[in-house]
Amino acid sequence: MAQQIPIVDYLVLGDPAHLEAHQCTSCSALYFDRRNACAKCGGTEFGRRALSNDGQVRAFTIVHRAAPSVPAPYTSVVVDLDGGGTVKANLLDTTDPDGITPGLPVTLDTFVAGTDDDGVEAIGFGYRKRKENA
Amino acid sequence: MSAGDVWIIGTAMTKFGRFPDQDLLDLASEAALGALKDADTAITGIGALALGNVYEANSHNGQRLQKQIGQTGIPVYNVVNACATGATAVRVALLSIAAGETDTALAVGVEKMGKMGLLGGAAKNKGAKKQYEPKGRYGSVLKTEGVLGTGLMPGVFAQAGTEYALRHGVTATQFARVAQKNHAHSVLNPLAQYRKEFSLREILEAEVIAYPNTLPMCCPTGDGAAAVVLVSDAKLKTLDPDVRKRAVKISASVLTSDPWSEAGQVQPDVSTLTRQAADAAYEKAGLGPDDLDLVELHDCFATAELIHYDNLRLCEPGGAGDFIDSGAPWREGKLPVNVSGGLLSKGHPIGATGIANLYEVATHLRGEAGDRQVAGAKVGLTHVIGLASACAVHILEARPAGVA
Numbered sequence: 001m002a003q004q005i006p007i008v009d010y011l012v013l014g015d016p017a018h019l020e021a022h023q024c025t026s027c028s029a030l031y032f033d034r035r036n037a038c039a040k041c042g043g044t045e046f047g048r049r050a051l052s053n054d055g056q057v058r059a060f061t062i063v064h065r066a067a068p069s070v071p072a073p074y075t076s077v078v079v080d081l082d083g084g085g086t087v088k089a090n091l092l093d094t095t096d097p098d099g100i101t102p103g104l105p106v107t108l109d110t111f112v113a114g115t116d117d118d119g120v121e122a123i124g125f126g127y128r129k130r131k132e133n134a
Numbered sequence: 135m136s137a138g139d140v141w142i143i144g145t146a147m148t149k150f151g152r153f154p155d156q157d158l159l160d161l162a163s164e165a166a167l168g169a170l171k172d173a174d175t176a177i178t179g180i181g182a183l184a185l186g187n188v189y190e191a192n193s194h195n196g197q198r199l200q201k202q203i204g205q206t207g208i209p210v211y212n213v214v215n216a217c218a219t220g221a222t223a224v225r226v227a228l229l230s231i232a233a234g235e236t237d238t239a240l241a242v243g244v245e246k247m248g249k250m251g252l253l254g255g256a257a258k259n260k261g262a263k264k265q266y267e268p269k270g271r272y273g274s275v276l277k278t279e280g281v282l283g284t285g286l287m288p289g290v291f292a293q294a295g296t297e298y299a300l301r302h303g304v305t306a307t308q309f310a311r312v313a314q315k316n317h318a319h320s321v322l323n324p325l326a327q328y329r330k331e332f333s334l335r336e337i338l339e340a341e342v343i344a345y346p347n348t349l350p351m352c353c354p355t356g357d358g359a360a361a362v363v364l365v366s367d368a369k370l371k372t373l374d375p376d377v378r379k380r381a382v383k384i385s386a387s388v389l390t391s392d393p394w395s396e397a398g399q400v401q402p403d404v405s406t407l408t409r410q411a412a413d414a415a416y417e418k419a420g421l422g423p424d425d426l427d428l429v430e431l432h433d434c435f436a437t438a439e440l441i442h443y444d445n446l447r448l449c450e451p452g453g454a455g456d457f458i459d460s461g462a463p464w465r466e467g468k469l470p471v472n473v474s475g476g477l478l479s480k481g482h483p484i485g486a487t488g489i490a491n492l493y494e495v496a497t498h499l500r501g502e503a504g505d506r507q508v509a510g511a512k513v514g515l516t517h518v519i520g521l522a523s524a525c526a527v528h529i530l531e532a533r534p535a536g537v538a
Contacts, residue, residue, distance in 0.1 A: 007281065
């Protein structure tokens with residue numbers, strides 16, 4: 001199996017793959033990027049927190065005119081994760097706006113987003129519609 | 135601090151469009167000299183200059199403009215604040231007056247964008263060996279635009295729109311009606327970049343840029359400039375009666391940035407800071423949405439205008455879709471919005487936009503808007519928002535008739 005690296009450092013390639021945020025130890029605010037201090041409370045200590053792989057669609061768009069070299073159309077979604085955290089990614093299984101309803105339940109999935117000249121695979125993540133009670 | 139009001143006594147804007155034969159300083163000079171003439175004053179009467187510009191902000195364009203219109207040794211402030219740049223320059227001029235440093239100040243906003251296309255979408259250079267290595271604050275190994283959702287302008291404002299739509303049941307057709315209205319309005323504005331009316335069907339069937347926004351639901355890039363001359367209350371009292379009677383009062387000038395929110399860390403929240411700016415402006419002016427005769431708001435995309443009806447309290451909470459359906463924001467409606475044609479058709483040369491909307495509202499309050507005049511307009515509101523984010527709201531009032 002090819003060597004793999006997550007596309008961003010907040011994706012953890014465990015079993016299962018999941019997202020992990022920086023969490024302010026004072027106020028519990030969550031950040032995917034490194035912060036010098038918490039933008040909510042000013043605290044300077046952060047821990048790590050694993051986030052849920054399940055969530056609900058909060059907003060979406062289907063991008064038809066994309067940045068160069070980005071295949072289009074694709075669907076971008078903002079997902080509120082169960083138990084806290086909001087993330088932006090692609091919705092992997094539809095480009096039909098009628099298929100996206102308020103609070104649509106989704107679950108995380110991963111895919112190979114690219115391969116570098118050493119054969120290392122960058123693993124991306126996105127969401128798929130969750131089949132309730134499945 | 136001076137406690138008195140600050141007034142607009144002169145304003146001008148260039149036509150918006152694409153002007154390959156005019157450079158940034160040509161455009162800025164035309165607007166600045168136009169505003170000075172409109173104010174019946176000269177550069178020698180100006181005590182402070184604020185120049186707003188985004189894409190050439192490291193060129194110190196305020197001082198470069200002085201070399202075209204008059205080097206008088208006054209303080210110059212070069213201002214950049216995303217799409218709120220022009221409005222922020224106005225606030226710098228206003229604060230100079232409020233601080234008592236001068237009684238007369240000039241604010242100019244200018245931008246030369248030409249045909250830039252999708253902002254932020256420029257291709258990166260290739261060639262080097264591709265070797266994945268985590269970089270930056272997200273530890274990303276490759277460009278994530280389009281892979282982990284979209285952060286480009288059309289997508290951001292589309293997602294802001296669908297967030298509202300999923301919550302309140304707004305349809306793609308309702309969003310399209312915003313563009314139908316603004317393009318129809320632009321036909322009457324000789325300064326607009328585009329003056330072409332579109333049918334609702336043409337808008338809905340046009341190329342999708344980022345659903346639900348089609349091409350006519352996205353503002354163009356372009357060139358243009360706008361300017362205002364501001365004076366203190368005390369200074370106004372000394373001016374010629376013909377200048378005084380055309381003066382427009384700045385009843386509120388408010389600038390906000392994003393308060394922290396969880397979702398705002400990944401998808402810009404254009405609503406909260408707009409609501410906070412609007413509420414503060416209404417309180418400062420002692421006026422409410424019912425007092426407004428016209429509004430120029432930041433319709434960078436049709437989805438943006440629709441949600442700002444709600445953010446600026448122009449409609450019932452959650453009722454922005456019904457508001458556009460009712461015809462209220464049309465020029466003949468209950469509360470005309472973007473009678474200039476808005477950013478969608480008047481254009482959006484970023485640094486100029488926040489002053490151009492003051493020009494538009496002031497021109498109506500003076501009763502000088504010609505074919506597109508909103509009859510009897512006495513109070514108007516302007517709004518701009520730039521991602522990062524910065525939001526500016528101004529409330530303007532006509533000078534009561536009969537006051538000396």
